Amino acid sequence: MNKITEASFQRTYIIFGAVFVLFTVAITMFLLLIYDSTIMFILIIFAYSLAVIILAYIFITVLGKKVTRSIKTIDEIMDNAISGKKNMYTGYEENMLSSFESKMYRFIAMSKSTTDEIEKERNKIKSLISDISHQTKTPVANIMLYSELLLDGYKLNQEQKELASGIKLQSEKLRWLIESLIKMSRLETGIINSVNKTLMPVFQTISTSIGTVFSYAEKKNIQIQVCCDEDIKAYHDVKWTSEAFVNILENAIKYTPEWGKIDVIVSQYEMFTRIDIKDTGIGINEGELNLIFKRFYRSADVSQYDGVGIGLYLTREIISSEGGYIKVKSKLNKGSVFSVFLPNTK
The missing domain is CATH 1.10.287 (Helix Hairpins)
Incomplete structure (x- = not known):
């Protein structure tokens, strides 16, 4: 049994014991007041009260030890069941514990x-x-x-x-x-086990992502500017985080008219590093802001653009697997801001 549980039980015993003692003393005083108080009567009352208090103390002590022992036994049963050790209880007094242990073993076996x-x-x-x-x-x-x-x-x-x-x-x-x-x-399916988070500069990852989409942006004469201190770091996997940034940047380029602009702004907070990717594109309808990260979701407003609705879904999954999260703000015909938060502390 953990210390908090033992302490709570002890407090309960003390409270009930104190209430019982006060009740016994009160009854004793009441009897002494309403009856003629001879010395023999007083001794008998006090002896009786003392015996009741002692028996109550013994009862509470024994009960506390029984409860503590039972909980420790249950804890031992669970530990043995988890580790695969068998220690079945077969006595008449332990029939409930035996049933509990049997059920616990069946549960562990089914779970395994x-x-x-x-x-x-x-x-x-x-x-x-x-x-x-x-x-x-x-x-x-x-x-x-x-x-x-x-x-x-x-x-x-x-x-x-x-x-x-x-x-x-x-x-x-x-x-x-x-x-x-x-x-x-x-x-x-959790198959990607190569997402190895390390404390790395964010600027390097952003530069890699921009290099991947630079030719695409150049064809549309879209300018990409980065505001990031090279010393800002975050726990992330460079390969997969770069993939997530590429998905956001490709969408920004795709939905931004020619001669547009994309700003990448990085800020460091106490627990997270924030990466804002802001574009001057067509924007997103407010009612669809909670839908764009769903798998295969595509707005009717962008049906003329190529795509199948996987990029943002994949981006959110990558960021989530790294312990971060992503938010979006947007206004129609004014652009969107995708904010990625990556942890910078363990």
């Missing part, structure tokens, strides 16, 4: 069986995801390569060029979709 089944299913999913990743990577890469060879190495008329360009574009979309689905599945 369920855990084993979950682990088997997880391994199957892991194998399936690996197979999908391996089986689709080469065909998609070959299709993209052949389409590039057609565009670069052969004289094609305008219609043929459009068809080859279409093949290349759709292949790139298919590759991105397959990669996103694989990453999402790994996150959902």
Whole structure:
């Protein structure tokens, strides 16, 4: 039994004991007042009261020890059940404890069986995801390569060029979709165990992410500015956090008109490091702010843009797996601000 529980029991015994003693003394005084008080009568009353108090003390002490011993026995049963040791109680006095222990062993066995089944299913999913990743990577890469060879190495008329360009574009979309689905599945099933959080400078991770999307932003003449002290750090995995930032930045570029602007502002708080990614895009309807992080969710307002609604879902899963969280504020036709909070303390 822990100390807090023992102390609470002791307080209960003391309170009840004190109340019982006061009650006995009060009754004794009352009897002495209403009856003729001879010496023999007084001695008998005091002897009786003292005997009652002593018996009450013995009863409370024995009860306390019994309760303490029973709880310690239950604690021992649970420890043995968890560790797999068997110490069954078979006596008549211990029949309730024996029943409790038997039920505890059955519960532990059922839980272990369920855990084993979950682990088997997880391994199957892991194998399936690996197979999908391996089986689709080469065909998609070959299709993209052949389409590039057609565009670069052969004289094609305008219609043929459009068809080859279409093949290349759709292949790139298919590759991105397959990669996103694989990453999402790994996150959902807990297969990604390579999210190793270390205290690293945030500026380095942001720079890597911007480098990934820079050409995309350049095509739309979108300016990206970063305001971040190079000494600001946070606990995160550089690879996966960079992936999360890329998803946010790609969305910002996609939904921001040409000649727009994206600001990345980093602030350090006591327990979290905040990374704000602010754009001048089309914004998000207020009623959809709680929906955009759902898997495959896409607003009707952006149906003309490419996408399947995985990026932000994946971003939230990555940030959550690192012990952080993400918030968003937005105004239609004025832009959005995605705020990522990463822990900077353990």
